[in-house]
Amino acid sequence: MKIAVVGTGYVGLVTGTCFAETGNQVTCVDIDVRKVERLQQGDIPIYEPGLDVLFDRNVAEGRLVFTTNLAEGIKDAQVIFLALPTPPGEDGSADLKYILKVADDLGYILETYAVIIDKSTVPVGTAEKVHNAIAKNAKVDFDVVSNPEFLREGVAVEDFMKPDRVVVGTSSEKAKKMMEKLYAPLVRQGNPVIFMDERSAEMTKYAANSFLAMKITFMNEIANLCEKVGANVDDIRRGIGTDSRIGKRFLFAGIGYGGSCFPKDVQALAKTSKDYNYDFRILESVMAVNYDQKKKLLPMVKNYFDGDLKGKTVAVWGLAFKPYTDDIREAPALENIEALLEAGAKITVYDPEAMNNVKGILGDKVTFCHTPYAALDDADALMIFTEWPQFRTPEFEKMGKLLKNKVVFDGRNLYELDQMREMGYTYYSIGREVVIPA
Numbered sequence: 001m002k003i004a005v006v007g008t009g010y011v012g013l014v015t016g017t018c019f020a021e022t023g024n025q026v027t028c029v030d031i032d033v034r035k036v037e038r039l040q041q042g043d044i045p046i047y048e049p050g051l052d053v054l055f056d057r058n059v060a061e062g063r064l065v066f067t068t069n070l071a072e073g074i075k076d077a078q079v080i081f082l083a084l085p086t087p088p089g090e091d092g093s094a095d096l097k098y099i100l101k102v103a104d105d106l107g108y109i110l111e112t113y114a115v116i117i118d119k120s121t122v123p124v125g126t127a128e129k130v131h132n133a134i135a136k137n138a139k140v141d142f143d144v145v146s147n148p149e150f151l152r153e154g155v156a157v158e159d160f161m162k163p164d165r166v167v168v169g170t171s172s173e174k175a176k177k178m179m180e181k182l183y184a185p186l187v188r189q190g191n192p193v194i195f196m197d198e199r200s201a202e203m204t205k206y207a208a209n210s211f212l213a214m215k216i217t218f219m220n221e222i223a224n225l226c227e228k229v230g231a232n233v234d235d236i237r238r239g240i241g242t243d244s245r246i247g248k249r250f251l252f253a254g255i256g257y258g259g260s261c262f263p264k265d266v267q268a269l270a271k272t273s274k275d276y277n278y279d280f281r282i283l284e285s286v287m288a289v290n291y292d293q294k295k296k297l298l299p300m301v302k303n304y305f306d307g308d309l310k311g312k313t314v315a316v317w318g319l320a321f322k323p324y325t326d327d328i329r330e331a332p333a334l335e336n337i338e339a340l341l342e343a344g345a346k347i348t349v350y351d352p353e354a355m356n357n358v359k360g361i362l363g364d365k366v367t368f369c370h371t372p373y374a375a376l377d378d379a380d381a382l383m384i385f386t387e388w389p390q391f392r393t394p395e396f397e398k399m400g401k402l403l404k405n406k407v408v409f410d411g412r413n414l415y416e417l418d419q420m421r422e423m424g425y426t427y428y429s430i431g432r433e434v435v436i437p438a
């Protein structure tokens, strides 16, 4: 099939590359001239494990090309994906200006029937808005389909190629046939496509992200209670996750959810509820709890230093909002670093992938280090915000020699309590007893 993908951010690039990999001819369009130049030179602007191999192969074999020209990019395309940003507007609703602008342009330039696919996360009713925006000027027949994306950063290729499910919202038989053909290679491998109407598909995406955010938040609240009652949240996770009705995944208590999607999507669903005069109380709680959770370790650090962080050096491990990505959008580490700087602390940081992205924001306000151990040298404490695998089994003796105080504030529960006790560390984590050396 001939496919156009408009927007080559995370989702656009993965969508385009994966559909090229399944034998389609894909043109990716972006207005960011520098990004397109980089892509044309074979340089991927994001860090996403496994994407490079597919990208290189499909570029080399001519199935994946890039342009800044929308008319050129969509020419003869049977399907046109819109993988454009939907950032939160001032009132929390998803801002549709990027999508509606492209929809408007498409009306003028569509030359043959095409299925326009909303891949972005968009509120209920958007397919209709996109349809109307195109229809204003369209001279040919077209359909608008909702096909939300469920991939996770860091495992995006795997999620895209072997999805738990593909959701397609359409009321057009013609578009349905096209979507069946498009996803046939995935269906043949046993990955189901679930068809429904457009509004239900749009809601499915928000329901999925909000449910997962709620699941994490529930565990964070259990963790906070565990600290008070003297229980261990990791045991609770194992104890309830084995119940197949609950499931093992997304039960890890921590420093709050971040990233470019959960925070904005929970907020957007709350706004949709308000617009329809529905008081979605759970969502309000999820947002409030997560706001506090992100700053949870700060009082512990302040308390440890008797309320005064002036002149103290805090080493930070992990900047990305989660491992296997360089994405720092809504990353808990950033908020914490800003607060620590404000309190007068000095910061040394290490992250295997995200430091370049943070340099543009924090500049020389923090010291960027080339190894996790370099960040510890002469630091007064260590804080951990991202569970990169390399932080899981560090050389504790070496760490103890580099740190001025053997104290760790761990937002991801990476270490066993007994292990830290034996090593003589003071160890604060989430939803577990504080380890204080005898």
Ligand SMILES: NC(=O)C1=CN([C@@H]2O[C@H](COP(=O)(O)OP(=O)(O)OC[C@H]3O[C@@H](n4cnc5c(N)ncnc54)[C@H](O)[C@@H]3O)[C@@H](O)[C@H]2O)C=CC1
Residues within 6 Å of the ligand: 006, 007, 008, 009, 010, 011, 012, 029, 030, 031, 032, 035, 083, 084, 085, 086, 098, 101, 102, 119, 120, 121, 122, 149, 150, 151, 152, 153, 260, 261
């Ligand atoms: N990042 C993720 O893991 C996931 C994101 N989503 C959703 O997918 C959508 C896109 O997200 P990301 O890929 O992260 O966004 P992004 O912000 O990384 O990329 C969007 C791209 O669109 C381009 N763009 C903006 N206006 C344009 C125009 N008029 N013509 C052509 N290109 C234009 C930008 O230059 C940028 O390269 C959002 O709605 C998001 O909620 C859904 C699932 C996963």
Ligand SMILES: O=C(O)[C@H]1O[C@H](OP(=O)(O)OP(=O)(O)OC[C@H]2O[C@@H](n3ccc(=O)[nH]c3=O)[C@H](O)[C@@H]2O)[C@H](O)[C@@H](O)[C@@H]1O
Residues within 6 Å of the ligand: 121, 149, 150, 151, 152, 153, 154, 209, 212, 216, 249, 250, 251, 252, 253, 254, 255, 256, 257, 258, 259, 260, 261, 262, 321, 322
């Ligand atoms: O709409 C989106 O953009 C995507 O949002 C999330 O994917 P992503 O943001 O890449 O990352 P997740 O792995 O879901 O993690 C989100 C946040 O939750 C946190 N988290 C996750 C799991 C957990 O058990 N505990 C926990 O605190 C992570 O640390 C991270 O900050 C969803 O998992 C994807 O299905 C969805 O497509």
